[in-house]
Amino acid sequence: MLHFACDYMEGAHPDILRRLAEVNMQPSAGYGADEFCEAAREKIRVACACPQAAVHFLVGGTQANAVVIAALLRPYQGVLSAASGHIAVHEAGAIELGGHKVLALPHEFGKLRAETVEAALRAWADDANRAHMVMPGMLYISQPTEYGTLYSLAELEALSRLCRAHDIPLYVDGARLAYALASSENDATLADLARLADVFYIGGTKCGALLGEAVVIPDDNRMPHFFTVMKQHGALLAKGRVLGIQFEALFSDNLYQRIGTPAIEYAAQIRAALAGGGFKLYCDAPTNQVFLIVDDAAMARLAEQVEFSFWERVDASHCVIRLATSWATRGEDVQALLAVLRGIQGAAR
Numbered sequence: 001m002l003h004f005a006c007d008y009m010e011g012a013h014p015d016i017l018r019r020l021a022e023v024n025m026q027p028s029a030g031y032g033a034d035e036f037c038e039a040a041r042e043k044i045r046v047a048c049a050c051p052q053a054a055v056h057f058l059v060g061g062t063q064a065n066a067v068v069i070a071a072l073l074r075p076y077q078g079v080l081s082a083a084s085g086h087i088a089v090h091e092a093g094a095i096e097l098g099g100h101k102v103l104a105l106p107h108e109f110g111k112l113r114a115e116t117v118e119a120a121l122r123a124w125a126d127d128a129n130r131a132h133m134v135m136p137g138m139l140y141i142s143q144p145t146e147y148g149t150l151y152s153l154a155e156l157e158a159l160s161r162l163c164r165a166h167d168i169p170l171y172v173d174g175a176r177l178a179y180a181l182a183s184s185e186n187d188a189t190l191a192d193l194a195r196l197a198d199v200f201y202i203g204g205t206k207c208g209a210l211l212g213e214a215v216v217i218p219d220d221n222r223m224p225h226f227f228t229v230m231k232q233h234g235a236l237l238a239k240g241r242v243l244g245i246q247f248e249a250l251f252s253d254n255l256y257q258r259i260g261t262p263a264i265e266y267a268a269q270i271r272a273a274l275a276g277g278g279f280k281l282y283c284d285a286p287t288n289q290v291f292l293i294v295d296d297a298a299m300a301r302l303a304e305q306v307e308f309s310f311w312e313r314v315d316a317s318h319c320v321i322r323l324a325t326s327w328a329t330r331g332e333d334v335q336a337l338l339a340v341l342r343g344i345q346g347a348a349r
Contacts, residue, residue, distance in 0.1 A: 001307055002305060002340070003333075004306060004307060004324055005309050006324050006326075007288060009326070011210060012208060012246070013209075013250075013255070013327065015252075016210065019248065020245055023245060030239065031238060032236070032240030036244035037057060037244030039248045040057070040214070040245075040246075040247035040248040044202065044216065047257075048191055048193070048194040048218075049191035049194065050194035050216070050218050052220065053216050053217060053218050053219075053220070054223070055217075056217075056226055057212055057247065059211055059212060059213075059235070060205055060213065062086075062091045063235050064173075064213045064215055065091065065094070065173060066235075067233045067235050069100055070100070071229040072171065073100050073137045076134070076135055077138070078100055078101035079140050080120060080139045080140065081139075081141075082105055083104040083106060085102070085141075086173060090146075103120065105120055110144075110145025113155075114159050114162045117139060117162055118162055121162075124136055137168060138163075138168050138170070140173065141171075142172070144176050144177075144180045147289070148179075148283075148285030148287040148288065149286075149287075150185060150186055150285075152187060153187045153188040156193075169198035170196065170197045170199075172199075172200035177201075177203050178203065178256055178260035178327070179288040180260075180287060182257070182258070182259075182261045182263070183260075186286075194216065194218045198218070199217050199218075201214060201215045202216060202247075202256070204243075207250070207256065208255075208256075208327045210246060211242075212246050212247065262329060263288040264287060264325075266325040267287065267289070267324075273338045273341070274292055279292050279293075279294070280292065282311075288326065289323075290322065290324070291321070291322050292320070292323070293319070294319060295317050295318050296317050296318070298344050298345075299321060302344055306337060310322075323337070
């Protein structure tokens, strides 16, 4: 079986495992107060060109999203998100469980336009019954999006300006941020995110770590009690060193900026082969996720040899499926996948 269902099926990058083993028996303080976490924080601050940033380490993306949103919003506020956003679709209502409504907006393959967000903010402000409604209190986006698309620097700047004009925070989910940074079509850096976002997180789980995400708060005064909110939500890892050591390794020798490159190159090979082989791509995404439309018969044949993700149904007989590459994807597996796809396409003719 070939495994292309997601980008966190393997363990961890060898540099991370090596570093974990090197310091395994070294005693250290708990709850992220250890020297490894502090070294990782400093490396992240340097990479983000943001020396004053607060950096906190959490175990996973849903946990990071739930804690950040709970810390930013007042009880009567909700969070604006693309209808396809992770918090709106694939987090089992975690945000609503925390007492905040996800205010879903129309999108273009995962991306929100500044005009769409502004229209939503103005609709609430102009509604005479707004006191009876959930107030939009922040904006959530992902880089890359759930469809593997990228916000350009200009688009991020437009969203940031809009949020600051309306005095709401901009939060960027960076679960797959390494793949955005590795894409040749990307023009937004970590320093840009630190300049434009009020909070963002640097994904580790999907980008070479065993587990972990690094929440970056460029202005610590924005969320001065975030550590306590983490504790309240059960998100404070006693052995915080496990996370710090991994991010220290990821941000040594530009590993995080490099780790996504093979995934981008292999995904591009898959897209090119699909387009040339008669398959229909659902969207043109420049990162590590490949979405294609297949009929039910082809999907069933593919499932016999390839593990992939079902995404959504297009019509009664066609679906969108996702193939995801990762930092650990091997060239021989990509070639084997392409051979399977050619066989399916040939059988259909």
